[in-house]
Amino acid sequence: MKKHLLIAALILLSGPAWAKDYTIQQITDPASGKPYRFEPKRLTIQLGDTVTFVNAQDDLHDVMFVSVPKGVTEMIMGPQQEKTGQSWSYKFTVPGTYQFHCHAHEKLGMAGTLIVGAPSLPGQVQKMDHHKLTAAQESHTGQNTSHTGASVAAAGPEGEGTLNSVDAARHIVNITHKPIKALGWPGMRMDFPLAEGVDVAGLKAGDSVTFTLKADAEENYAITAIRKNN
Numbered sequence: 001m002k003k004h005l006l007i008a009a010l011i012l013l014s015g016p017a018w019a020k021d022y023t024i025q026q027i028t029d030p031a032s033g034k035p036y037r038f039e040p041k042r043l044t045i046q047l048g049d050t051v052t053f054v055n056a057q058d059d060l061h062d063v064m065f066v067s068v069p070k071g072v073t074e075m076i077m078g079p080q081q082e083k084t085g086q087s088w089s090y091k092f093t094v095p096g097t098y099q100f101h102c103h104a105h106e107k108l109g110m111a112g113t114l115i116v117g118a119p120s121l122p123g124q125v126q127k128m129d130h131h132k133l134t135a136a137q138e139s140h141t142g143q144n145t146s147h148t149g150a151s152v153a154a155a156g157p158e159g160e161g162t163l164n165s166v167d168a169a170r171h172i173v174n175i176t177h178k179p180i181k182a183l184g185w186p187g188m189r190m191d192f193p194l195a196e197g198v199d200v201a202g203l204k205a206g207d208s209v210t211f212t213l214k215a216d217a218e219e220n221y222a223i224t225a226i227r228k229n230n
């Protein structure tokens with residue numbers, strides 16, 4: 001009996017020991033036939049493993065997951081980063097097939113596939129398309145592009161949620177937000193970059209917050225204002 005408890009305790013304690021960390025490099029290599037790419041481009045990991053995307057040289061890249069297994073309830077996307085060695089990590093806890101790309105270099109073939117555990121069966125994946133989210137927003141306002149841009153810049157859709165972390169040095173906050181109707185977004189947990197000059201000095205993990213979003217020309221959302229709810 002005691003022996004069984006000991007073994008159970010050991011299994012619990014050593015749980016993280018067999019979860020692995022993998023690295024995928026974001027590469028700019030103009031001299032090659034594949035100037036923009038993820039390396040490896042295809043990777044299989046196990047449930048609970050973590051993948052870290054690393055910027056391999058000074059150039060602007062990001063990572064956005066555009067097709068994910070059904071059962072994933074948050075948008076999975078890393079921030080734009082432009083310095084060598086900057087990285088973003090994500091732990092995968094839903095099995096299946098994931099497709100991702102770098103938003104800036106998607107059309108130049110910078111895309112990849114991640115298998116967690118086993119590939120998804122047909123019909124068991126869902127699109128997580130930030131392009132469509134933005135399109136939904138534009139058709140909502142019913143204005144042409146330049147005017148939409150201006151009005152979004154002026155007011156911007158607002159969101160509400162709970163702060164999970166504040167990384168002032170990298171200008172990134174992680175928020176679990178409620179649905180944002182204006183954007184057609186479901187409730188998600190995601191990283192948001194902070195626009196220039198946004199002050200987060202008074203904020204900490206656990207705070208309930210209201211924030212304003214703005215999309216740049218590349219349809220990446222940043223927070224232009226954030227305040228703690230009373």
Ligand SMILES: [Cu+2]
Nearest residue numbers: 060061102105
């Ligand atoms: Cu890129």
